[in-house]
Amino acid sequence: MSPIEIGLISVVAIVFLIYSGVYIPVALGMVSFVSIWLMRDNFTLALNLLKIAVGDSAMEYSFATIPLFTFMGLIVSKAGLGRDIYAVMTMRFRKVKGGIGMATVGANAVFAAVTGSSIASASVFTKVSVPQMMAQDYNSRFAVGVVAGSSVLGMIIPPSAMLIIYSFVAEQSVGDMFLAGVIPGILLAIAYVAAIWFMGRFTPNFVGGRVVEDTEWMSAREIASKTLPTLFLITVVLGGIYTGWLTAVEAGAAGALVALIIAFFRRSMTPKAFWNALLETGHITAAILFLITAASIYSRMLGLAGLPNQLEDLLAGSSASFWTVMLLYVLLMLFLGTLLDTASIILIVVPLFLPLVEALDMSLIWFGIITVVGAEIGLLTPPLGISCFVIKSTIDDDRISLKDVFMGALPFAFVMLIVLFILIEFPILSLALI
Amino acid sequence: QEKISAVVIDGYPARALWVREFTDFFIPEVDKRLAETGNYQMEWQENYGGSIVKPRGVLEGIQLGLGDIGIVTTIFHSSKLPSQGIAGSTPFVSSDARAVAKAVDEIAREFPAMNNEFEAQNQVYLATGVVLDTYQIFCSSEVSSVADLEGKKIAGAGLNLRYLEGIKDAAGVRGGLTDFYNMVQTGLVDCAMLWPEAAATFKIAEVAPYMLQADLGAVNTKTVTVNAGYWSGLPDEVKDVLRAVAIDYRNHVASIAMDIAAASKAAYIEAGGTIVEVSAEDRAVWANSMPNIAQEWAETLNANGEQGTEMLSAYLAKLADAGFSGVRDWTAN
Amino acid sequence: MFKSAVAGLSRITNTLAIATNALGTLVVLALVVILNVDVISRGVFSAPLKGTYEMVQFSVVLIVFLQLADVVRVDRLTRSDGFLNVVHARRPLVAANLRRIINAISAIFMGLIAYITFPEFLHMWSTQDYFGVPGLFTLPWWPVKLVISMGTTLSCLIFVLKVIAGKDRSELVRTPEHDES
Ligand code: NA
Ligand code: NA
Numbered sequence: 001m002s003p004i005e006i007g008l009i010s011v012v013a014i015v016f017l018i019y020s021g022v023y024i025p026v027a028l029g030m031v032s033f034v035s036i037w038l039m040r041d042n043f044t045l046a047l048n049l050l051k052i053a054v055g056d057s058a059m060e061y062s063f064a065t066i067p068l069f070t071f072m073g074l075i076v077s078k079a080g081l082g083r084d085i086y087a088v089m090t091m092r093f094r095k096v097k098g099g100i101g102m103a104t105v106g107a108n109a110v111f112a113a114v115t116g117s118s119i120a121s122a123s124v125f126t127k128v129s130v131p132q133m134m135a136q137d138y139n140s141r142f143a144v145g146v147v148a149g150s151s152v153l154g155m156i157i158p159p160s161a162m163l164i165i166y167s168f169v170a171e172q173s174v175g176d177m178f179l180a181g182v183i184p185g186i187l188l189a190i191a192y193v194a195a196i197w198f199m200g201r202f203t204p205n206f207v208g209g210r211v212v213e214d215t216e217w218m219s220a221r222e223i224a225s226k227t228l229p230t231l232f233l234i235t236v237v238l239g240g241i242y243t244g245w246l247t248a249v250e251a252g253a254a255g256a257l258v259a260l261i262i263a264f265f266r267r268s269m270t271p272k273a274f275w276n277a278l279l280e281t282g283h284i285t286a287a288i289l290f291l292i293t294a295a296s297i298y299s300r301m302l303g304l305a306g307l308p309n310q311l312e313d314l315l316a317g318s319s320a321s322f323w324t325v326m327l328l329y330v331l332l333m334l335f336l337g338t339l340l341d342t343a344s345i346i347l348i349v350v351p352l353f354l355p356l357v358e359a360l361d362m363s364l365i366w367f368g369i370i371t372v373v374g375a376e377i378g379l380l381t382p383p384l385g386i387s388c389f390v391i392k393s394t395i396d397d398d399r400i401s402l403k404d405v406f407m408g409a410l411p412f413a414f415v416m417l418i419v420l421f422i423l424i425e426f427p428i429l430s431l432a433l434i
Numbered sequence: 435q436e437k438i439s440a441v442v443i444d445g446y447p448a449r450a451l452w453v454r455e456f457t458d459f460f461i462p463e464v465d466k467r468l469a470e471t472g473n474y475q476m477e478w479q480e481n482y483g484g485s486i487v488k489p490r491g492v493l494e495g496i497q498l499g500l501g502d503i504g505i506v507t508t509i510f511h512s513s514k515l516p517s518q519g520i521a522g523s524t525p526f527v528s529s530d531a532r533a534v535a536k537a538v539d540e541i542a543r544e545f546p547a548m549n550n551e552f553e554a555q556n557q558v559y560l561a562t563g564v565v566l567d568t569y570q571i572f573c574s575s576e577v578s579s580v581a582d583l584e585g586k587k588i589a590g591a592g593l594n595l596r597y598l599e600g601i602k603d604a605a606g607v608r609g610g611l612t613d614f615y616n617m618v619q620t621g622l623v624d625c626a627m628l629w630p631e632a633a634a635t636f637k638i639a640e641v642a643p644y645m646l647q648a649d650l651g652a653v654n655t656k657t658v659t660v661n662a663g664y665w666s667g668l669p670d671e672v673k674d675v676l677r678a679v680a681i682d683y684r685n686h687v688a689s690i691a692m693d694i695a696a697a698s699k700a701a702y703i704e705a706g707g708t709i710v711e712v713s714a715e716d717r718a719v720w721a722n723s724m725p726n727i728a729q730e731w732a733e734t735l736n737a738n739g740e741q742g743t744e745m746l747s748a749y750l751a752k753l754a755d756a757g758f759s760g761v762r763d764w765t766a767n
Numbered sequence: 768m769f770k771s772a773v774a775g776l777s778r779i780t781n782t783l784a785i786a787t788n789a790l791g792t793l794v795v796l797a798l799v800v801i802l803n804v805d806v807i808s809r810g811v812f813s814a815p816l817k818g819t820y821e822m823v824q825f826s827v828v829l830i831v832f833l834q835l836a837d838v839v840r841v842d843r844l845t846r847s848d849g850f851l852n853v854v855h856a857r858r859p860l861v862a863a864n865l866r867r868i869i870n871a872i873s874a875i876f877m878g879l880i881a882y883i884t885f886p887e888f889l890h891m892w893s894t895q896d897y898f899g900v901p902g903l904f905t906l907p908w909w910p911v912k913l914v915i916s917m918g919t920t921l922s923c924l925i926f927v928l929k930v931i932a933g934k935d936r937s938e939l940v941r942t943p944e945h946d947e948s
Contacts, residue, residue, distance in 0.1 A: 022846070030875070033879065051498065054884060056494070060824065067830055071799070244617065253803050278796060283838050283843055286838045289831040300485070300487070303486040304441075304500065309480070340847060344845060585813075596900075605815060608815070730901075
């Protein structure tokens with residue numbers, strides 16, 4: 001069997017096992033193990049691959065960003081920072097058609113800069129934003145769709161667990177990846193706001209809602225108390241990284257400390273909630289890093305099979321154009337996005353395409369942004385769309401079915417796709433800040 | 435004609451100097467010499483840049499047979515490969531990469547220590563692959579002598595942070611090569627220790643325009659090794675060719691490193707950098723106020739049942755023969 | 768008799784999983800503390816903490832493998848169980864058996880890792896291999912290897928018990944961490 005054949009068969013086997021419900025790290029690890037064993041007819045070598053991958057994959061300084069930013073995100077969620085930003089934003093957008101929708105997008109974009117996961121964004125904004133929109137007669141599909149769509153900002157605007165994972169697979173600096181995510185994240189937020197404006201104008205029934213006249217203006221003091229903590233946190237984290245004062249890891253630790261101090265002064269956290277945040281940080285970290293470890297077993301297996309070399313030769317011999325490769329890549333991500341979570345998609349497709357990207361002499365940082373945005377579309381698509389699941393399970397309202405959430409999210413997934421193509425065509429959008 | 439397959443691994447990417455020269459020099463040279471008799475032909479599979487192992491994992495990768503031949507970055511493994519710290523533990527002696535590479539390599543052949551350490555990791559030592567020319571100190575503000583380093587924060591990595599113990603109130607800050615530019619620019623540190631080639635690559639002149647030419651010394655950082663099981667299965671002719679080419683590779687890479695260093699220094703000046711010469715007395719003062727890390731090194735090896743003290747003397751004698759004597763006698767207590 | 772033995776064993780593994788989980792949690796806290804102390808003492812007192820880099824690297828591995836068993840216990844290892852849930856609705860028995868098979872494969876995987884890393888622990892223990900630069904900061908390797916082999920052994924046992932008990936919950940998504948309490 002040629003390396004290409006082994007590579008293809010193993011990918012098919014992995015996808016089959018994952019779709020049947022096997023734990024993703026187990027599927028990646030076991031298929032790689034068996035592949036090496038069969039390919040080299042050497043059981044010990046297969047064991048050795050497990051040993052070396054488990055031994056040194058998790059042992060990575062930059063991985064400390066995962067627990068640190070997760071912890072920071074959990075603390076700020078519990079401290080009610082998302083709710084506050086939302087309150088300030090809605091005041092600004094009240095009078096526009098679809099205004100609360102735009103406010104939700106705006107608040108999500110700001111909140112995204114202090115949390116590393118889309119799950120946090122989805123659950124926080126389902127609680128604060130959906131009930132308000134329903135109360136103002138917005139279409140329920142639109143209400144949940146906005147929350148689902150804007151939740152993905154959490155993992156595109158830094159800090160982001162997905163940017164960290166990519167930076168590990170592609171050996172790029174976490175700090176650079178974070179900075180690269182800023183403009184694309186803002187661009188996506190603007191695209192969402194524009195899309196809502198268009199929907200309000202051309203499909204008003206899909207949006208729904210009535211215009212509210214009784215605007216209550218907050219005092220400047222109130223606005224400050226609701227926004228300053230978040231702005232301070234953003235300054236510490238992104239400012240620290242941007243100026244080079246802090247490594248991404250140190251920024252995570254400093255951010256966690258600042259978040260704790262904010263929560264403490266607002267008296268918004270019980271010791272029990274604090275301990276739970278720590279426990280959950282551990283769970284999330286272990287789940288992600290174990291997945292990364294297993295994915296590294298798989299990519300090393302591909303390396304041993306000689307797949308990267310073969311792919312490079314193949315590419316040198318053919319004349320695959322830039323857009324052929326990129327379209328293939330986006331299609332594969334969309335396909336995997338139907339059933340896999342974002343981290344798994346990144347970990348499966350990046351090792352396959354990295355040699356191609358290097359051969360085409362493209363920027364690996366730009367490629368990372370493409371990867372993260374493309375893989376995150378899957379958060380919104382059925383049958384497995386994590387953001388939609390989170391919203392459905394948080395909302396606790398039988399009038400809104402899971403199907404409604406997916407239908408509402410669909411226009412936003414489409415906007416993401418358009419933004420994705422813009423990002424592919426204009427690498428400068430991802431690379432300007434680095 | 436017999437075909438022999440060889441999987442070559444390194445965790446660094448193909449564009450790294452020593453990896454590129456492995457592809458462009460080592461492999462064609464082996465092929466050429468084997469073609470002279472035509473008995474054997476190698477089938478190379480090269481896996482670099484983390485496709486099988488990460489930089490730190492090459493030693494274990496060769497040990498476990500995930501690769502047949504590898505370039506081990508020895509500075510990651512002070513615990514398993516203590517004898518490889520030989521040049522790093524003897525600063526201020528020679529800044530000539532060729533001389534250091536040759537001396538370290540001869541020590542490896544004359545004393546069993548280095549071979550024993552690799553043998554314990556199930557591999558065979560071929561040659562000392564790569565030697566950096568020398569660490570220098572790059573500062574953001576003007577420095578005219580070693581005394582100006584007192585009280586400063588200086589970025590470095592690994593063993594070279596210990597050199598700073600010879601400077602009053604200097605604080606070593608650990609950092610990766612890619613972080614140094616930022617660290618100096620933001621004022622997180624005042625100076626950074628790196629070698630001229632890296633300084634040119636990372637445009638250090640922009641943020642640290644004063645280079646204190648301390649000539650801390652060339653350091654061996656990499657070794658070419660072969661998996662022991664794979665080695666024992668090789669025909670003698672192939673073994674001989676590999677051994678011979680490894681030595682040529684060693685000299686080849688060391689001389690390229692020297693050329694690059696000279697070019698990098700010129701580039702540094704062109705980019706607006708100033709090179710500040712350091713007098714021999716100043717270097718001696720610095721060296722003499724350092725702890726004797728060479729003795730520490732020798733004692734570690736002695737404790738392992740190796741001839742640490744003898745290796746140290748022999749190594750320094752070789753360098754002295756080549757015309758390089760240090761400002762401090764590291765063999766004296 | 769067999770059932771009560773399984774239940775007893777199950778209680779023991781669960782308790783152990785929760786205990787290592789708590790330990791891992793403390794490591795998270797230690798990480799926050801160490802890094803902030805380093806940043807502050809470096810910035811304010813020009814005296815960076817020695818060995819922060821090494822400690823951070825170690826703590827990441829410790830967090831993962833101290834928490835792994837508990838992640839397995841509460842069934843939060845990454846998976847995509849849409850298909851399983853569909854089968855469960857139509858043929859619950861088939862789904863239950865499918866889950867058994869999956870848990871068995873997972874037990875084998877964890878077992879293989881434990882099997883290959885435990886000798887590594889013994890080796891590191893006897894050679895006292897360390898990590899870092901002598902004279903600056905070093906940490907022994909063995910605790911890391913011990914935690915990896917213990918974490919995977921415990922995970923293997925929990926999977927085995929899941930195969931025997933045949934009980935497994937299925938939910939759309941589990942995100943207790945975002946409950947605002
Ligand atoms: Na974020
Ligand atoms: Na999906």
